[in-house]
């Protein structure tokens with residue numbers, strides 16, 4: 001299996017991430033994976049209500065983009081948003097508490113994973129509405145542009161949103177007004193249980209951005225360094241007043257649409273081939289080839305697992321919201 005991630009071959013002229021930054025990328029992807037593995041266990045054991053949508057396999061997109069964002073930059077996420085939240089700096093303890101419906105969570109435990117809002121970290125929220133975060137990011141980009149502090153906003157969405165009229169309206173406005181917004185499509189090949197080719201017309205998803213004159217790129221979404229490099233180009237352009245960009249990151253969700261989905265619509269050979277591209281294993285091999293001892297990587301993983309388990313213990317000890325909390329954060 002090749003470990004030739006883009007850092008080894010990049011010739012873009014952009015500064016390459018330092019060893020410390022690469023380790024940061026690995027740590028964050030591993031944190032997302034560990035967090036969601038525990039969420040899967042908790043859900044299967046009945047400790048989490050509703051549906052949960054995991055992003056295992058897609059971590060490189062969230063981390064490759066968010067590692068370049070400032071605290072005051074903004075993101076808008078979707079229903080598969082734990083990774084976006086953690087990559088943008090969410091506190092593991094508060095995020096786990098929210099997913100487990102506890103009062104110590106980001107939204108007092110009233111939202112679960114579908115409507116997490118984390119203003120302090122510039123996270124405008126996860127949402128159950130397909131494409132719903134796209135106009136929020138553009139609005140944030142408009143306000144950022146007016147403030148003139150070189151802030152940017154990022155909209156993360158799945159390939160299902162490629163066919164939402166909302167995307168085209170927002171892309172048009174963002175291009176006309178040269179808004180500092182980055183549209184990031186996590187193309188995992190499926191919308192719920194339907195393959196992208198059965199519902200999505202056109203030769204290539206990036207054509208949707210190109211139609212509006214928006215610089216658009218297709219990226220290997222299983223290669224965190226490739227995502228980072230493409231995001232860097234786009235974010236620098238946005239901060240310099242060059243307007244929006246569109247990245248289509250080709251990736252794969254290792255699990256189902258939600259936990260419990262039987263996934264009988266997936267092709268086994270295809271799923272296996274994507275597993276071979278696991279972004280975390282790939283970067284782990286790259287780190288080892290670069291001289292990091294396997295034992296150091298294993299220790300890092302253990303520390304992360306312990307951090308997530310501690311967050312679960314704290315959430316379990318925390319109270320559920322009460323009826324008195326119903327009006328909190330409601331404004332009329």
Ligand SMILES: Cc1ncc(C[n+]2csc(CCOP(=O)(O)OP(=O)(O)O)c2C)c(N)n1
Pocket residue numbers: 079080128129130131157158159160161188190191192257
């Ligand atoms: C506006 C809207 N239409 C339909 C749905 C039902 N729905 C929920 S998730 C989903 C598929 C989304 O697929 P995609 O955007 O590719 O994201 P992925 O789940 O693959 O990450 C659909 C159709 C919805 N929640 N909102």
